[in-house]
Amino acid sequence: MTVHQAEEHVLGLDIGGTKLAAGVVSSTGRVLSYDRTPSMIEQGPDATIERLFRLAEGALRQAGSDITAVGIGCGGPLDVERGIVLSPPGMRDWSGIAIAERARERFGVPAHLDNDGTAGAFGEYLFGPWQPARSLAYLTIGTGIGGGLVLDGRPYRGSTGNGVEFGHLVVDWQGRVCNCGQRGCAEAYVSGTSIAARAREALAGGRESVLRRGSVTAADVAVAARQGDPLATELWEESMRILGRLVAQVINAVEPELVVLGGGVTREGQMLIDPVRRYGLGGVMSPSSVRTQVHLAALGDQVGVQGAAAITFDPMRSASTPGRS
Amino acid sequence: MTVHQAEEHVLGLDIGGTKLAAGVVSSTGRVLSYDRTPSMIEQGPDATIERLFRLAEGALRQAGSDITAVGIGCGGPLDVERGIVLSPPGMRDWSGIAIAERARERFGVPAHLDNDGTAGAFGEYLFGPWQPARSLAYLTIGTGIGGGLVLDGRPYRGSTGNGVEFGHLVVDWQGRVCNCGQRGCAEAYVSGTSIAARAREALAGGRESVLRRGSVTAADVAVAARQGDPLATELWEESMRILGRLVAQVINAVEPELVVLGGGVTREGQMLIDPVRRYGLGGVMSPSSVRTQVHLAALGDQVGVQGAAAITFDPMRSASTPGRS
Numbered sequence: 001m002t003v004h005q006a007e008e009h010v011l012g013l014d015i016g017g018t019k020l021a022a023g024v025v026s027s028t029g030r031v032l033s034y035d036r037t038p039s040m041i042e043q044g045p046d047a048t049i050e051r052l053f054r055l056a057e058g059a060l061r062q063a064g065s066d067i068t069a070v071g072i073g074c075g076g077p078l079d080v081e082r083g084i085v086l087s088p089p090g091m092r093d094w095s096g097i098a099i100a101e102r103a104r105e106r107f108g109v110p111a112h113l114d115n116d117g118t119a120g121a122f123g124e125y126l127f128g129p130w131q132p133a134r135s136l137a138y139l140t141i142g143t144g145i146g147g148g149l150v151l152d153g154r155p156y157r158g159s160t161g162n163g164v165e166f167g168h169l170v171v172d173w174q175g176r177v178c179n180c181g182q183r184g185c186a187e188a189y190v191s192g193t194s195i196a197a198r199a200r201e202a203l204a205g206g207r208e209s210v211l212r213r214g215s216v217t218a219a220d221v222a223v224a225a226r227q228g229d230p231l232a233t234e235l236w237e238e239s240m241r242i243l244g245r246l247v248a249q250v251i252n253a254v255e256p257e258l259v260v261l262g263g264g265v266t267r268e269g270q271m272l273i274d275p276v277r278r279y280g281l282g283g284v285m286s287p288s289s290v291r292t293q294v295h296l297a298a299l300g301d302q303v304g305v306q307g308a309a310a311i312t313f314d315p316m317r318s319a320s321t322p323g324r325s
Numbered sequence: 326m327t328v329h330q331a332e333e334h335v336l337g338l339d340i341g342g343t344k345l346a347a348g349v350v351s352s353t354g355r356v357l358s359y360d361r362t363p364s365m366i367e368q369g370p371d372a373t374i375e376r377l378f379r380l381a382e383g384a385l386r387q388a389g390s391d392i393t394a395v396g397i398g399c400g401g402p403l404d405v406e407r408g409i410v411l412s413p414p415g416m417r418d419w420s421g422i423a424i425a426e427r428a429r430e431r432f433g434v435p436a437h438l439d440n441d442g443t444a445g446a447f448g449e450y451l452f453g454p455w456q457p458a459r460s461l462a463y464l465t466i467g468t469g470i471g472g473g474l475v476l477d478g479r480p481y482r483g484s485t486g487n488g489v490e491f492g493h494l495v496v497d498w499q500g501r502v503c504n505c506g507q508r509g510c511a512e513a514y515v516s517g518t519s520i521a522a523r524a525r526e527a528l529a530g531g532r533e534s535v536l537r538r539g540s541v542t543a544a545d546v547a548v549a550a551r552q553g554d555p556l557a558t559e560l561w562e563e564s565m566r567i568l569g570r571l572v573a574q575v576i577n578a579v580e581p582e583l584v585v586l587g588g589g590v591t592r593e594g595q596m597l598i599d600p601v602r603r604y605g606l607g608g609v610m611s612p613s614s615v616r617t618q619v620h621l622a623a624l625g626d627q628v629g630v631q632g633a634a635a636i637t638f639d640p641m642r643s644a645s646t647p648g649r650s
Binding site (some may be wrong): 082159165184242249256 | 610
């Protein structure tokens with residue numbers, strides 16, 4: 001063990017479908033070191049985990065400080081209590097991988113695994129400007145739509161640690177097919193991937209637009225909408241209405257004090273948050289519609305690592321059964 | 326105060342849009358006395374509350390025992406902390422009615438107000454056969470669709486006490502207009518009222534059926550579906566698919582250990598629970614799909630009074646800020 005430090009440092013590891021990231025983070029959320037690399041998940045868990053751990057060792061050297069814990073964020077489903085990855089979509093070889101145990105062995109400190117949405121939510125709660133709020137729902141709108149929930153100052157995960165899948169709240173129960181196998185989840189409409197897919201479908205259907213078929217992204221749709229392109233404007237507007245309704249559903253269901261929106265698609269800033277607030281808060285009943293706040297996330301592109309670090313600072317972590325907060 | 330009793334007794338009051346109910350309930354959930362009367366909400370709050378209190382006095386005389394508290398269940402929005410009815414849909418004169426204070430004055434014991442969905446959920450949790458489960462979501466499918474949530478053995482209400490509006494989770498965001506003013510909420514499709522309305526619309530559209538236009542109810546649809554009537558079968562089947570998806574949404578969002586379904590429409594028993602389980606659990610990801618239980622409610626037609634009584638037995642009630650569990 002190290003000499004006691006006024007500011008504790010931990011290692012945060014983020015396992016995503018497109019990138020791996022590692023960094024040393026302080027108990028105030030300061031990132032002392034950070035590095036990332038493409039996931040190349042197709043190499044299988046052993047090779048991928050080895051690359052992640054080497055990335056982490058580089059981050060540790062760069063920070064030059066001892067760590068007291070490792071936090072790992074990963075897409076679900078997970079066995080949070082035992083630190084085991086079950087089989088996240090797109091990571092099928094990862095079934096039963098005891099990632100927390102491997103990290104504990106490698107780095108010699110306690111290691112905790114959590115859903116990346118939960119990690120992001122708790123990172124926003126601990127390190128963002130939101131307290132004295134004690135409850136917060138987090139939506140991350142990127143490749144997919146992730147969710148996380150903090151209730152009474154603690155991560156809420158559901159009874160098996162796999163709840164808070166806000167991306168699978170419904171938009172149209174007979175609508176677009178989602179990655180989860182069901183129809184009409186919000187993720188099938190307003191993830192970055194789905195906004196781009198809807199644009200490509202409209203172009204394939206013969207709609208005129210400055211958007212170019214084949215390479216279009218959600219960011220391209222936003223740019224074209226800013227320029228007044230009718231198709232892009234229509235798609236963006238509909239996406240914001242749907243996102244607003246998703247926020248309304250989260251408020252109707254769990255009524256947190258605030259809803260925080262992060263992820264790549266929220267880089268559009270006011271162009272996203274203004275309509276989402278308008279449609280979202282307009283879709284819930286009083287008094288929630290007046291009292292609930294909706295904000296863009298405070299943490300930036302390193303949220304994956306900051307969130308993974310945050311979960312190690314949950315004071316009740318060892319004092320309660322994981323999965324029941 | 327009364328002599329200490331081994332079994333505590335409380336008064337439960339249920340204020341609904343169609344009926345008022347009152348009863349004395351023991352701390353084990355036993356109903357010692359019970360009475361009900363039509364609400365006649367149109368008489369305004371003062372007259373309605375006076376009739377409710379007289380009904381309660383009759384129930385107290387009948388039970389012949391002293392009470393230690395009054396619990397009141399009512400539709401939201403409410404100020405749970407201060408015991409004030411805000412303005413529930415269909416009860417517009419009731420804005421700012423300090424019902425808990427009035428009950429305290431009338432009956433001389435502490436009085437608590439809670440959302441009727443929350444009360445039903447906590448009644449099921451305390452008096453049903455569900456423990457050792459510590460979390461439970463409750464859906465009541467009747468005139469509307471109400472919801473309640475118990476997390477870690479306590480009622481969860483959201484930050485202002487007005488969350489857990491599961492009936493306003495979405496089925497089709499551009500679909501049927503709901504009582505809440507939004508489009509496509511589950512309540513607009515599969516409340517008893519909405520199932521009946523959809524049947525009437527199909528009949529008005531010229532569909533052949535044994536159902537008779539004008540007087541059709543959700544129970545009539547169930548009866549006709551049992552008899553093999555094609556329209557009724559189609560309507561019931563679609564309703565069960567939607568209810569299943571609603572259950573899936575509740576599990577995806579908060580992942581309780583079990584989901585309990587009550588309310589008038591659930592009197593159809595196996596004809597409801599079997600398809601709802603099949604479609605509901607089929608619509609959530611593993612491991613929630615395997616571990617979450619879906620059951621018909623254990624409490625019967627007196628759940629309103631039992632639930633209202635239950636909230637007085639929340640052990641943390643006075644030890645924490647209402648609205649944050």
